Amino acid sequence: MNQQYSAMRSNVSMLGKLLGDTIKEALGEDILDKVESIRKLSKSSRAGNEVQRQKLLMTLQNLSNDELLPVARAFNQFLNLTNVAEQYHSISPHGEAASNPVALKNLFSRLKDKNFTNGDIHKAVEQLSIELVLTAHPTEIARRTLIHKLVEVNTCLSQLDHDDIADYERNNIMRRLRQLVAQSWHTDEIRKIRPTPIDEAKWGFAVVENSLWEGVPAFLREFNEQLEESVGIMLPVEANPIRFTSWMGGDRDGNPNVTAEVTRHALLLSRWKAADLFLKDIQILVSELSMTEATPELRALAGGDEVDEPYRQIAKNLRGQLYSTLEYLEARVKGEQVLPPADLLTDNAQLWDPLYACYQSLTACGMTIIANGQLLDTLRRIRSFGLQLVRIDVRQESTRHTEALSELTQYLGLGDYAAWSEDEKQEFLLTELQSRRPLTPRNWQPSPETEEVFETCRVIAESKNDSVAAYVISMAKVPSDVLAVKLLLKEAGACIRLPVAPLFETLEDLNNAESVMKKLLSIEWYRELIDSRQMVMIGYSDSAKDAGVMAASWAQYRAQDALIKLCDKEGVTLTLFHGRGGTIGRGGAPAHSALLSQPPGSLKGGLRVTEQGEMIRFKFGLPQVAISSLALYASAILEANLLPPPEPKQEWKSVMDSLSEVSCDMYRDYVREQPDFVPYFRAATPELELAKLPLGSRPAKRRPTGGVETLRAIPWIFAWTQNRLMLPAWLGAGAALKHVIGKEGKQAVLDEMWQQWPFFNTRIAMLEMVYAKADLWLAEYYDHRLVEERLWPLGLKLREQLSEDIKSVLAVSKDEALMADLPWIAESIALRNVYTDPLNVLQAELLHRSRQQEQADPRVEQALMVTIAGVAAGMRNTG
Numbered sequence: 001m002n003q004q005y006s007a008m009r010s011n012v013s014m015l016g017k018l019l020g021d022t023i024k025e026a027l028g029e030d031i032l033d034k035v036e037s038i039r040k041l042s043k044s045s046r047a048g049n050e051v052q053r054q055k056l057l058m059t060l061q062n063l064s065n066d067e068l069l070p071v072a073r074a075f076n077q078f079l080n081l082t083n084v085a086e087q088y089h090s091i092s093p094h095g096e097a098a099s100n101p102v103a104l105k106n107l108f109s110r111l112k113d114k115n116f117t118n119g120d121i122h123k124a125v126e127q128l129s130i131e132l133v134l135t136a137h138p139t140e141i142a143r144r145t146l147i148h149k150l151v152e153v154n155t156c157l158s159q160l161d162h163d164d165i166a167d168y169e170r171n172n173i174m175r176r177l178r179q180l181v182a183q184s185w186h187t188d189e190i191r192k193i194r195p196t197p198i199d200e201a202k203w204g205f206a207v208v209e210n211s212l213w214e215g216v217p218a219f220l221r222e223f224n225e226q227l228e229e230s231v232g233i234m235l236p237v238e239a240n241p242i243r244f245t246s247w248m249g250g251d252r253d254g255n256p257n258v259t260a261e262v263t264r265h266a267l268l269l270s271r272w273k274a275a276d277l278f279l280k281d282i283q284i285l286v287s288e289l290s291m292t293e294a295t296p297e298l299r300a301l302a303g304g305d306e307v308d309e310p311y312r313q314i315a316k317n318l319r320g321q322l323y324s325t326l327e328y329l330e331a332r333v334k335g336e337q338v339l340p341p342a343d344l345l346t347d348n349a350q351l352w353d354p355l356y357a358c359y360q361s362l363t364a365c366g367m368t369i370i371a372n373g374q375l376l377d378t379l380r381r382i383r384s385f386g387l388q389l390v391r392i393d394v395r396q397e398s399t400r401h402t403e404a405l406s407e408l409t410q411y412l413g414l415g416d417y418a419a420w421s422e423d424e425k426q427e428f429l430l431t432e433l434q435s436r437r438p439l440t441p442r443n444w445q446p447s448p449e450t451e452e453v454f455e456t457c458r459v460i461a462e463s464k465n466d467s468v469a470a471y472v473i474s475m476a477k478v479p480s481d482v483l484a485v486k487l488l489l490k491e492a493g494a495c496i497r498l499p500v501a502p503l504f505e506t507l508e509d510l511n512n513a514e515s516v517m518k519k520l521l522s523i524e525w526y527r528e529l530i531d532s533r534q535m536v537m538i539g540y541s542d543s544a545k546d547a548g549v550m551a552a553s554w555a556q557y558r559a560q561d562a563l564i565k566l567c568d569k570e571g572v573t574l575t576l577f578h579g580r581g582g583t584i585g586r587g588g589a590p591a592h593s594a595l596l597s598q599p600p601g602s603l604k605g606g607l608r609v610t611e612q613g614e615m616i617r618f619k620f621g622l623p624q625v626a627i628s629s630l631a632l633y634a635s636a637i638l639e640a641n642l643l644p645p646p647e648p649k650q651e652w653k654s655v656m657d658s659l660s661e662v663s664c665d666m667y668r669d670y671v672r673e674q675p676d677f678v679p680y681f682r683a684a685t686p687e688l689e690l691a692k693l694p695l696g697s698r699p700a701k702r703r704p705t706g707g708v709e710t711l712r713a714i715p716w717i718f719a720w721t722q723n724r725l726m727l728p729a730w731l732g733a734g735a736a737l738k739h740v741i742g743k744e745g746k747q748a749v750l751d752e753m754w755q756q757w758p759f760f761n762t763r764i765a766m767l768e769m770v771y772a773k774a775d776l777w778l779a780e781y782y783d784h785r786l787v788e789e790r791l792w793p794l795g796l797k798l799r800e801q802l803s804e805d806i807k808s809v810l811a812v813s814k815d816e817a818l819m820a821d822l823p824w825i826a827e828s829i830a831l832r833n834v835y836t837d838p839l840n841v842l843q844a845e846l847l848h849r850s851r852q853q854e855q856a857d858p859r860v861e862q863a864l865m866v867t868i869a870g871v872a873a874g875m876r877n878t879g
């Protein structure tokens, strides 16, 4: 690893040393020695020493039940500390952060080189829109209390990162670090109880409070500076390029714990938190804005000439309103029935108008420097967060709507909606949507499931303006799925103009997306209703689970491309909503590559994308990290809009069609057809044990009965990540490449695609990343320890396939070794392997012991959970 990383390496070893001291103090020298000898064995094993590898396996197999937990915890905690050091490196002024603002600056100068005028850039900036949707997806394994401690460790690292720090200060910081490491060691790292959806919603609010509240205005300030310096334009005060939406408390797809009541409560809590945060902002303005000079308009607004300090007066008035708003919302959160106060703040304009008037007056009176301080930050927060803090999306599965309508039509004696043809459904829905009378009888008592669907729509009807951002329909297949939701909204008295987004998430549904939308847009009534704006969600993980990564990513690309062209033709503004997970198997990729690999034109309607679990922590968990992630997003979107990736040639598309077909056949043959596959999956991975981890409020399966097909994409990927076979993220892809090279003679076309087409190049880069994280000897070890011998040949075949695939992919990228062009990531994975390997071996051992024992030994169970957390920390993601 080169010189640039030496500061990071010394942080890693310093934290490792502190952890070692803590362990020694807590458990004695013997345990520490054991951990240290395991680490050394692991290191030589990684270096290829077979004898030492065998010794490592023996040592771990022979650990007594009492030793298991401390050893697992030591490696897990070390990996968590390594992650902090890496994260700090990414924001340290002496590390990666030094190059952060340069990303935007470089982009602007590249644009100028390509003869873009300031006007072109200005227009693109005006259209910039980033909407990040924080989901409650159960992929964050670390407990909040530990995350909090890790954030504090990060703060200490940044305090230490100064050359002129005095000795006594350094001693203080080191003492604090020792405390934090000890606190973590003495804290249980595994949650005991499942969080409720409200806990999850609160977790989302905490991300806003602890990071984004600070990070968003700070990023906009930096963005503005870059714009002024490079392009000579300013970001208008009222610009609103970044917004946040949450699925926490709103996403009920397959999660019976998210009820209408929960959504109602989450909406209230969100308003309460916003009032609380704005109150803190306004307090600062009350103390800062003591200026006396003001425009006559502002004076009038503040109550006339006799008011000495008009800005302060205005801030005080708002403070009063925020107090009573907060008091009212607090009572409502507690369930009390109280009347809203006369000065309740419900509309962002109530905050914006007076504060913007202050801003204008300050600038008019020569105090721009003051206007552009705290006041501007608050104005930006009103635009980005507003009185709602985050908006909520509601998501529900299409069949739930069909069932609800079916129950209703049967009650009314109209027949069974579910049994009607698609044309009949559409006709019925359109008639009812245009009818003036309601369809639902007042005295009707539907089943609890149907009642829940209706009640959710009633919550939307009651919600304050704009606080529900969209209604997403998972597993959407046909136009009537969208119309059905519109009718349910109408029946509940909600605004039927609420964006209703079909989520296409199987291979077949992605392939049909264009024709479904074409049909919908051809309905005149619908066209008028949506006012030429349509949101469509693309499901990355479920399609990959359905068809394998290669076929799914091509289907996602084609669906997006077709929808963009369709909407262009129809004059409809399309917002593509990307349901990407954090891991590659669920569509994850670094922001820049992910955005540039989308079809040209895909970001014209702005970016709307999900952010999930541990990725929220890695990308937005600290203000500095949030600034850098937002800068990455902003520059990638501007780049994609101004310098769009090329339209693929027909020949490239045909190659992709072949790749897709061959890979999908192979993937499905294993996953669906081979009878041994599911038993193998269950035995070789901790799939069943994972369900015991109380990660989130949502069950691991859509339906409690049923096999792998009902398993959600997250645990599916999670399980294969743990045993390091990473199967869903590669199966089929390499074999398909080999096929088009060997059988179809397309090496030259692939070379061209790799060089010229970001979509394809990213696919190859992501495969390399997956291969680098996969591990053959570990996967083999899991097989031998856990799988019945009869199934070993299947595992062997898969591993052979993986080795073969690596060669095929390297033949395309012309690299000698995996990730040759991303040496830092390759290095980071290699560094972690020394710590992750013992956790993997231990996990296989613990799964073995746990599956053998009749009565669960809590030490074994606990240590097993810790190894799961540790491997996730080592891989930097879960599922």
Ligand code: PGA
Pocket: 137, 474, 541, 542, 579, 580, 581, 586, 612, 712, 713, 714
């Ligand atoms: P979903 O998302 O199962 O909630 O659709 C899966 C994922 O994000 O991987």
